[in-house]
Amino acid sequence: MNNFNYEKYNSDFDRMLNSDVEVTKARLEEVPQIKSIADKNKNLIGFILRGSLVESIEKENLVVLKYKKIIIGFINYHHRKDSQTTLYEICVDENNRNKGYGKILINYLLQEAxxxxxxxxxxxxxxxxxxxxxxxxxxxxxxxxxxxxxxGKKLVTWVYKLDDNNT
Ligand SMILES: CC(C)(COP(=O)(O)OP(=O)(O)OC[C@H]1O[C@@H](n2cnc3c(N)ncnc32)[C@H](O)[C@@H]1OP(=O)(O)O)[C@@H](O)C(=O)NCCC(=O)NCCS
Structure with a gap:
């Protein structure tokens, strides 16, 4: 059983948003903080150019998660013209992993898509x-x-279907 529980995560999401956690569209002045997290994780997410972050922000395709006003994670994506949304990168700063923040970012994107x-x-x-x-x-x-x-590395293409039961 690995179905994503929308109801549970919506309530967890609300609970966290009422605390010190904020999820917002990234702003241009935040590029250095985002780039710093990206660079620390380049072995895992690939090297991201500053210019491509700027472009994503201008298209409103980059979302940051802040804890007490500090950016600790981001998600970068693209809504295609057809029915697909593509997730390019997701990253949570190493010190803040396994606290549910990655799932909050995914949930944000699922809701927006x-x-x-x-x-x-x-x-x-x-x-x-x-x-x-x-x-x-x-x-x-x-x-x-x-x-x-x-x-020569193996790549997996993952899909989340945005119908009611993700089947
Ligand atoms: C992948 C990543 C975004 C996950 O973020 P996170 O905030 O640590 O994830 P969460 O705390 O929201 O975890 C959500 C669930 O995934 C599980 N999970 C997360 N990382 C895991 C890991 N390394 N191994 C096993 N389970 C893991 C959690 O246990 C949790 O399960 P639950 O819902 O049953 O409690 C984060 O590890 C990261 O930034 N990694 C480096 C960048 C990267 O690899 N990006 C993806 C490139 S394809």
Missing amino acids: KSQKKKTLLLNCPIDGIAHSFYLRCGFKIKSTRTHTKN
Whole structure:
């Protein structure tokens, strides 16, 4: 059973938002803080150019999670013109992992994608990545696997279907 429990996470989300946690669209002046987290995790999420963060912010495709006003995580994505939303990167600062923040960011994106009438949320991730269990716990399902042409590593394409029961 790894279905994502929307109701539970909506209430957890509300509870956390009433505390010191904020989830908001990123602003341009926050690029240095986001870039700093991204750079520390480049081995896991790949190198992200400052310019691509700026572009995502301008398109309102970058969301940050703050604890007591400090950015501790972000999620970068794209709502395609068709029914798909693509998640590019998600990252929570190492000191703040396993506290539910990653799931809050995913929940934010699921809700936004739903409100934009998207049908699927897709992402690619290395099969041996530390995020593998995380995506399972968030209710994603493996759509396919393939081998990266350049480095020979196995990549998983994960999907979350935004219909009522994610089937
Ligand atoms: C993946 C990542 C965003 C998860 O964020 P997080 O805040 O630690 O995750 P959460 O605390 O919200 O965890 C949600 C669930 O996933 C599980 N989980 C998270 N990380 C896990 C891990 N490394 N191993 C096993 N389970 C894990 C949690 O136990 C939790 O399960 P539950 O809902 O049953 O309690 C974070 O580990 C990270 O930033 N990693 C580095 C960047 C990265 O790898 N990004 C993805 C690239 S594909």
